[in-house]
Amino acid sequence: MTYLPKPKVRHPSLPRNALGLTRRDYEGALSTLCAGCGHDSITAALTEAIWGLSLEPQNVAKLSGIGCSSKTTAYFVSGGHGFNSVHGRMPSIAMGANAANRNLSYIGVSGDGDTLSIGLGQFCHAIRRNLNMLYLIENNGVYGLTKGQFSASADIGTKAKKGEVNQQPPIDPVLLAMNLGASFVARSFSGDKAQLVPLLQAGLRHRGFALIDVLSPCVTFNDHEGSTKSYAYTREHYEPAVNADFVPFEREIVANYAEGERFPVVMHDGSRILLRKFAKDYDPTDRVAASAYVQDRLRQGEFLTGLLYIDESQKEFHELNGTPEAPLNGLSLPALSPGSKGLEKILSRYR
Amino acid sequence: MPAVPAQDRVNDFVVKIATVNGTGSASANTLLMKAIFRSGIPVMGKNYFPSNIQGLPTWYEIRVTKDAHVARSGRVDIMVAMNAETYNKDVREVGTGGWLIYDSTWPRPALFTREDITVIGVPLAKLCNENFNGVRTRILMKNICYAGVLAALLDLDLARMRELLAETYAKKPQLVDSNMKAIQLGYDYARTHFTCPLPLRCTPMDKTAGHILIDGNTAAGLGAVFAGATVGAWYPITPSTSVMDAFRSFCEKWRVDPATGRKNFAFIQAEDELAAIGMVLGASWNGARAFTATSGPGISLMSEFFGLAYYAEIPAVIFDVQRVGPSTGMPTRTQQCDFLICAYASHGDTKHVCLYPANPEECFYFAVAAFDLAERLQTPVMVLSDLDIGMNDWMCRDLKWDDAWQPDRGKVLPLEEIVKLEKFHRFLDKDDDGIPYRTLPGVHPKAAYFTRGSGHNQYGAYTEDSTEYQIVVDRLVRKFHTARSLVPRPVFGMASTRTDVGIVAAGSSDGAVREALDVLRGMGVNADYMRVRAFPFNDEVDRFLESHALIFVVEQNRDAQLRSLLTLETPVEKAKLRSLLHYSGLPISSSFIIEGVLAEVAPKPLRSVGLAHAGTP
Numbered sequence: 001m002t003y004l005p006k007p008k009v010r011h012p013s014l015p016r017n018a019l020g021l022t023r024r025d026y027e028g029a030l031s032t033l034c035a036g037c038g039h040d041s042i043t044a045a046l047t048e049a050i051w052g053l054s055l056e057p058q059n060v061a062k063l064s065g066i067g068c069s070s071k072t073t074a075y076f077v078s079g080g081h082g083f084n085s086v087h088g089r090m091p092s093i094a095m096g097a098n099a100a101n102r103n104l105s106y107i108g109v110s111g112d113g114d115t116l117s118i119g120l121g122q123f124c125h126a127i128r129r130n131l132n133m134l135y136l137i138e139n140n141g142v143y144g145l146t147k148g149q150f151s152a153s154a155d156i157g158t159k160a161k162k163g164e165v166n167q168q169p170p171i172d173p174v175l176l177a178m179n180l181g182a183s184f185v186a187r188s189f190s191g192d193k194a195q196l197v198p199l200l201q202a203g204l205r206h207r208g209f210a211l212i213d214v215l216s217p218c219v220t221f222n223d224h225e226g227s228t229k230s231y232a233y234t235r236e237h238y239e240p241a242v243n244a245d246f247v248p249f250e251r252e253i254v255a256n257y258a259e260g261e262r263f264p265v266v267m268h269d270g271s272r273i274l275l276r277k278f279a280k281d282y283d284p285t286d287r288v289a290a291s292a293y294v295q296d297r298l299r300q301g302e303f304l305t306g307l308l309y310i311d312e313s314q315k316e317f318h319e320l321n322g323t324p325e326a327p328l329n330g331l332s333l334p335a336l337s338p339g340s341k342g343l344e345k346i347l348s349r350y351r
Numbered sequence: 352m353p354a355v356p357a358q359d360r361v362n363d364f365v366v367k368i369a370t371v372n373g374t375g376s377a378s379a380n381t382l383l384m385k386a387i388f389r390s391g392i393p394v395m396g397k398n399y400f401p402s403n404i405q406g407l408p409t410w411y412e413i414r415v416t417k418d419a420h421v422a423r424s425g426r427v428d429i430m431v432a433m434n435a436e437t438y439n440k441d442v443r444e445v446g447t448g449g450w451l452i453y454d455s456t457w458p459r460p461a462l463f464t465r466e467d468i469t470v471i472g473v474p475l476a477k478l479c480n481e482n483f484n485g486v487r488t489r490i491l492m493k494n495i496c497y498a499g500v501l502a503a504l505l506d507l508d509l510a511r512m513r514e515l516l517a518e519t520y521a522k523k524p525q526l527v528d529s530n531m532k533a534i535q536l537g538y539d540y541a542r543t544h545f546t547c548p549l550p551l552r553c554t555p556m557d558k559t560a561g562h563i564l565i566d567g568n569t570a571a572g573l574g575a576v577f578a579g580a581t582v583g584a585w586y587p588i589t590p591s592t593s594v595m596d597a598f599r600s601f602c603e604k605w606r607v608d609p610a611t612g613r614k615n616f617a618f619i620q621a622e623d624e625l626a627a628i629g630m631v632l633g634a635s636w637n638g639a640r641a642f643t644a645t646s647g648p649g650i651s652l653m654s655e656f657f658g659l660a661y662y663a664e665i666p667a668v669i670f671d672v673q674r675v676g677p678s679t680g681m682p683t684r685t686q687q688c689d690f691l692i693c694a695y696a697s698h699g700d701t702k703h704v705c706l707y708p709a710n711p712e713e714c715f716y717f718a719v720a721a722f723d724l725a726e727r728l729q730t731p732v733m734v735l736s737d738l739d740i741g742m743n744d745w746m747c748r749d750l751k752w753d754d755a756w757q758p759d760r761g762k763v764l765p766l767e768e769i770v771k772l773e774k775f776h777r778f779l780d781k782d783d784d785g786i787p788y789r790t791l792p793g794v795h796p797k798a799a800y801f802t803r804g805s806g807h808n809q810y811g812a813y814t815e816d817s818t819e820y821q822i823v824v825d826r827l828v829r830k831f832h833t834a835r836s837l838v839p840r841p842v843f844g845m846a847s848t849r850t851d852v853g854i855v856a857a858g859s860s861d862g863a864v865r866e867a868l869d870v871l872r873g874m875g876v877n878a879d880y881m882r883v884r885a886f887p888f889n890d891e892v893d894r895f896l897e898s899h900a901l902i903f904v905v906e907q908n909r910d911a912q913l914r915s916l917l918t919l920e921t922p923v924e925k926a927k928l929r930s931l932l933h934y935s936g937l938p939i940s941s942s943f944i945i946e947g948v949l950a951e952v953a954p955k956p957l958r959s960v961g962l963a964h965a966g967t968p
Contacts, residue, residue, distance in 0.1 A: 057796045062636075074813075079796025083636060084803040085629070088661050090624040096633025096641060097792070099582045099617040104637075104793050122629070125622040194719060324613035328581040329638035329791070333758065335615050336579040338605040340752040346573065346601070350563035351389075 018054035026051045027100035028075040033076055038216030038231075039138045045076045045193050046107070046136075050077060053248065058121035061097060061104045063121060065090040068145055069111035069216075084101035086328065088119025091126035094133050095317070101327035102318045105204055108134035113143050116171045117150035125182045129211050132316040134203040134210045137173050138190070140218035141229035146183060148221035159226030172298065173213045174308060178291040184210035185313040187305045189238050190217070198273075198306060203247075207268040208316040217305060239297065241282050244304035245274040259291035265310055283308050356595060362392050362549040364499065371434050373405030375491035378519070379498040380411040384744065386513050393419035396564075397743050397938055402589065402682045408437045413619040415505075420711065421745060421862030425612045425942030430549055431497050433475075438462055450549065454493070471545060473500050478536045479879070483529070488833050491532040499537025506548035511622060521676075523762060544669045547664035561749050562792035567740035568644075570711035570750070572597025572716025575642055576605065579758050581670070584619040584630035586649065589682045590738040591672035593642035601688030602824075617822035628656040628667065636802060638763070638791040640722050642668035646766075647689050649677045650733075657731055659804040660696025661827070664787065665723035667760070669733045670718070672741040675936045685738035687858055690912035693733045694886050700824065704834050705733045705886040709861035711742060712747035713884075718757075720839065726761035728834055729789060732791050735908070739859045739938040762788045769798045772899075776800075777811035778823055785830030831887055838885035843894055844868060846877035852952055853879045853899030855928075857913055859906045860939050867944035874954040878903070878937060887966040888920055894924040903948060905931045907939050913922050 014022040026047045031040050050060060057079025063072035063264050066087035073082045089167060090108050098106055115123045115137050126135070142156065143149040150158075153173070154166040158159075177185045182204040188196045196214065203210035215234050223230045247264075248271050254294045264272045265285075283289055290309045297304045324331075338346065372377035373672055377398070384396040397416040401407035414424060430442045432453045438461050445451050447467045453459055455472025479492045487628055502509060514736055520526040541547055569612040572594045575583065585595045599618050616633075621627035629644045634641035645653065650671055660667050673689045675681035693705050708717045717734050722895075725732040762782075769775065769790060777800040778787045787809075790798035800811045808819035809826070844865065856864045861882050868880055881895045896902060896917065904914040911930040918925045931947035933939040 023579040026424070036958055038670065058799060059793055061792045063633075068352075074801055079799050081636075081792035081799050082801040082803075083633075084801065084805065085632075086655055086804055089625060089629045089656065091619065093633035093636070094396065095626070096582060096584060096639075099584075099619060099630065100637035100639030100641070101793055115482040121622055122626055129619075158925055208908075230922065318617075322612065322614045323617055324608065324611065324615065327793075328615065328617060329634075331579075331581060333579055333604025334607075336606065337577050338601075340754050342605060343577070343750060343752045347563050350565045350569075351601035 007144070017051055019056065021051065021054075021057075022052045023047060025079070026057065026077050029074045030293035031072070033071065035219045036219040037068070038140065038214075038218070038328040039069055039072050040075075041193065042138055042196070042214050042216055043072050044137065044145065045196040047076045048193070048199055049197045049204065052197070053201055053204060055105055055204070056173075059104050061106050062162045063090050063094045063097065063106060063108045065114040065144070067111040067114045069109055070114060072138070073107075073109050075139060088114050088117070090114070091131070091135075093121065095126060095129065095131055098131055098133065098317065100329040102132070103327050106131055106167070108135045110135065110137050112137060112141060112151040112153035113137045116173060120235070124176070124180055127177055127182045127189040130183055130208040130314055130316045130320070132208055132318070134200070134212070137211070137213045138216040139173070139213050139229070140216050140222055141227070142218050142222040144218050144221055153227040157318050158228040159224070161221050161224055173211065174294060175291060177292070178287055178309055180209055180269055182309070183208040184307075185312045186210070186212045186307045187303060189211060189214070189215045189234055189305060191235065192305070195243060195305065197238060198246035199243050202244055202267070202273045202307065205246070205269055205271050206310070207309075208314055209314070212281040234303070237301055238303045238305050239278075240306050241277070241279050241293075241304040241308065242277070242284050243276040243335040245276070247272045247274060265312065268312055273307065273310070276311075285311065287311070354693060357523055358425045359550045360428070361552060361554050362415050362556060363425055364415055364630070365424055366413045366415070366429040366431065366505075367427045367441075368413070368431040368497070369434045369437050370409055370411070370494060371436075372401055372403050372407045374494055376409065376494045379494045380413070381744070382512060382515055383498050383501060383507070384413050385564065386502070386511050387413070387415055387553055387745065388559050389511050389515070390508065390553060391559050391747055392553055392863055393417065393558050395421055395423075395746070397423065397739065399937060400683050405837070408434050414814040416648060417556065418559060419746065420866045420941070422866055423940035424866075425865070425940030427617070429612065431501065431682070432462065433494065435459070443617070452497065452504075465911065471504075473497070473537065473540055475500075477830070479533065482536060492529070495530050495533040497535040499534035500541045502534065503538045503541035503547045503782060504545070504549045504552070506552045506554070509534065525770065532676065549819065549949065554656050559746065560713065562746050563749055564744045564746055565711045566593070566742055566744050567708065567711040568593040568672060568742060571595040571644070571714040571718045571734065571736065571741070573601055573750070574715040575668070576601045577752060578640060578719040578722040580640040581615065581640050582617045582619070582631070582634035582639045583643070584621050584627045584634070584641065585643045586621045586627045588624070588646050588649050590674055590742050591644040591646045591670060593742065594672065595668050607727060611811045624652040625656065628653040628669070631667045631669075632656060632665050633658055635725070640668075640758070641727070642670065644670040644672065646672050646674045646682075647692070648679065650689055650692055654692070654696040658701050658705060659698055660731045661701045661703065662699070663802050663804055664729040664789070665802070666729055667731040668718075668721045668725050669731060671733055671735050673735060673737040673764040674859075677726065680934050683738065684933055685859070685938055686936065687735070687737055687860070687907040688912065688934070689706070689735060690857075690906070690908070690916055693735055694916055702831055703731050703733055704728060704838060705735055706839060707735050707857040707884050708740065709882060709884075710747055711745045712750065714740060715750050717839065717958060724837060727759050727837060728786060729761060730830070737859050754833050762786055764788050764790050764798065766794050769795045776809065778807065778809040778826070780809070780826050780829065784833045785826050785828070786833060787826075825885070827855040833947045835887045838887065841881050841883045842891060843895070844880035846872070846879050848877050850879055851900035852876070852878040852879040853902040854878050854894060854905060854948075855883065855895070855902055855913070855917070856880075856905040857883045860907060863939045863941045863944055864905055866941035867948065870945050871942065871948055876948060876950075876952050878953050886920070888917070892917075893923075894952065896927070897923055900927065901929065901951070902927050903929050903931050905939070905944055906946065907933050909934045
């Protein structure tokens with residue numbers, strides 16, 4: 001590196017990653033969310049995950065739409081560009097940004113309102129394109145900034161703070177993504193950092209669209225009795241199906257796969273995810289079976305968590321498009337223009 | 352045979368061809384038009400087609416114009432009536448002394464209702480049924496056959512037609528022979544049964560050298576290639592789709608690395624216009640030249656993002672190929688009805704740079720200029736073409752390219768500048784031109800900033816402070832003022848004598864205005880002409896408006912949108928501006944403008960004008 005990040009106040013014994021950076025170097029602005037908001041825990045997990053992967057801060061692009069969740073892109077990795085766009089349209093911004101420079105790590109942070117209502121179309125189509133990005137839904141079942149309306153992820157029977165009971169069926173992003181052919185689908189809980197951090201790391205290294213739906217209780221509008229997205233309810237009803245331990249390519253793998261129910265998934269860059277299954281018959285590489293299992297458990301009121309589906313073989317946008325390894329935004333004019341001689345040739349068709 | 356003798360009008364007449372959509376008439380019409388063009392005769396072609404794949408009526412108008420006019424004259428001299436469904440309308444449209452050609456395989460008494468035109472019957476279906484097999488082939492060949500009839504009547508060179516067919520069907524040579532056979536059938540029948548050529552006919556000239564026949568959408572797509580655009584994202588919509596088709600096809604030919612087969616462009620079909628413009632903004636934010644093409648309905652949908660791009664200062668290029676509105680309107684008919692929405696698209700105080708090309712040649716150059724302006728000004732730039740420019744073949748001067756050209760990437764800080772900075776601030780007006788400096792992701796952590804559509808201060812931080820908010824939006828006004836000196840200047844056509852009468856137009860109205868000015872001059876009516884080519888308007892626009900007492904604003908919409916824009920954005924006195932509004936969906940004609948001007952300005956005998964300027968009291 002030709003520069004050193006401006007030192008922040010830090011304890012000399014803070015651990016450093018492969019770039020010599022501490023966790024503090026991956027922090028962002030101070031959060032303005034409510035004290036105790038699940039989103040802040042996710043921000044902390046993201047900071048940890050990115051630091052752990054030793055990503056260059058400037059190579060992280062943080063994208064979001066509108067809502068409480070979308071604000072959080074300002075709260076981590078201040079050394080990376082952030083883009084807080086318009087409501088529900090983050091996937092298209094991510095698509096364009098990724099088309100221009102395929103070599104950055106794109107992190108989209110969205111919410112259940114931003115993704116499942118106003119942005120549902122763009123979400124689906126980003127999956128279809130297998131856009132190479134980490135897409136987080138900070139899912140709390142309500143619209144926070146507008147004071148507590150139900151979102152499209154609200155469960156039937158869940159009660160709003162003012163007492164209204166939701167009667168419309170929820171849209172489950174995990175099932176939707178599986179059905180649409182997403183190549184990486186996970187669910188987690190903001191209160192389970194141990195599960196979330198390796199999932200985030202795996203999602204960042206996944207080549208293609210990595211969805212992590214993170215249940216993230218809203219302490220202000222949806223943390224009361226009768227809510228199915230409260231801390232208490234989530235702790236009671238979330239069930240890890242598959243835990244993922246992310247092992248970067250650089251680190252030697254010492255685990256014994258034969259032991260128990262661990263098995264590795266090798267990622268495109270050589271990293272591995274070690275999956276530990278809690279349910280014996282769960283196969284996170286079988287889309288149909290996984291989807292059926294998740295649905296079955298949902299019916300029983302349980303949110304299955306972990307890396308629920310993964311397929312490393314799907315081609316992402318640039319592979320399908322045949323674009324070069326070098327980013328398009330860096331191509332020089334001679335590679336782009338036919339020049340005056342070319343124009344003369346082109347015009348011969350129009351004479 | 353002519354009931355009314357017509358005067359000889361060599362290389363100066365209009366042929367209109369009425370057919371059924373999806374019957375292959377487009378090939379016949381293009382063939383005729385190109386054959387005339389290749390004979391060195393200036394020609395205009397306009398396609399009036401339905402929003403339909405097959406079955407609805409369609410017309411093609413070919414104006415043979417030795418004086419190189421580019422607009423409709425408003426007159427039809429020869430009608431080729433191939434569509435029984437529109438016979439009544441078509442027969443009415445022929446000018447006195449004109450001709451009507453029809454398929455006489457079936458008797459058509461409806462066509463013989465006029466004494467003042469000559470009806471020519473050619474049994475096209477019969478000829479083709481006798482000589483070709485297969486229902487589809489017979490329908491297609493019937494249309495090629497009328498091209499043969501016209502070739503005989505207008506004295507077109509058959510060898511040239513064969514040459515054109517050979518180019519079109521280079522990969523299917525058998526089609527050259529079958530098409531030529533159909534042409535010959537029509538040609539021979541006409542020569543045998545009628546006096547050929549007609550008094551209206553073609554005689555080779557040498558006025559098309561150094562010119563091409565090209566549509567504006569192709570030229571715009573080509574411009575995007577030359578400008579170095581690498582990301583094109585769009586949602587299909589008539590009449591803009593061929594901008595993207597052209598971009599893609601030129602890229603497939605010129606942008607694929609021969610060694611690796613990799614494509615130096617990304618071409619993304621979006622799920623809707625909202626996503627299309629989002630992708631453009633994402634790519635532009637990330638340092639690629641990116642664009643989209645759309646039409647009115649797409650502009651409506653994209654407006655949310657235009658506001659973000661304006662406020663967050665992200666470059667973008669948008670080609671708006673205007674069509675008839677409101678709502679779905681008439682998707683395959685032309686209008687200039689997006690002047691206002693494009694200038695002010697999105698909620699809040701927003702203004703956008705707009706360019707108004709008048710022909711395909713300008714579509715090419717303005718496409719290149721639009722990318723430079725968008726990056727220089729860090730704002731969306733709309734290029735407002737229309738269906739007439741975009742989808743019709745226009746005779747234009749050869750497009751030229753200067754190999755020394757370099758794109759203007761605007762104020763993007765490179766790494767070596769960033770490292771020298773104490774701290775980067777996104778929205779400071781360091782150069783006093785309203786344009787701040789920007790940085791690209793992936794370069795340096797010190798360059799990182801947060802892009803947002805919410806209130807921000809000049810340092811790029813979130814704000815809800817009144818003063819901080821106003822500092823930024825006031826600077827945007829200065830930036831828009833800077834744009835006045837960067838956008839294409841208006842072009843003027845000043846009368847040779849001093850006049851208080853002015854005409855203002857933009858875009859595709861240009862050709863009709865210029866022809867009208869010629870005719871009016873011949874009648875002793877002099878007017879100065881200003882064609883505005885961009886918004887914001889500059890000082891020259893103000894001065895022209897100020898220095899004329901009566902100004903006709905010619906435009907192709909109902910609500911006088913250009914006139915509104917002029918009254919809103921210049922000091923002009925509203926009462927001076929008279930609207931000439933053409934909004935039928937067909938391209939504006941010169942006769943429409945002539946009539947409109949004459950209704951207010953009485954023609955004077957030429958001599959009196961001359962005397963007045965000779966100083967006679």
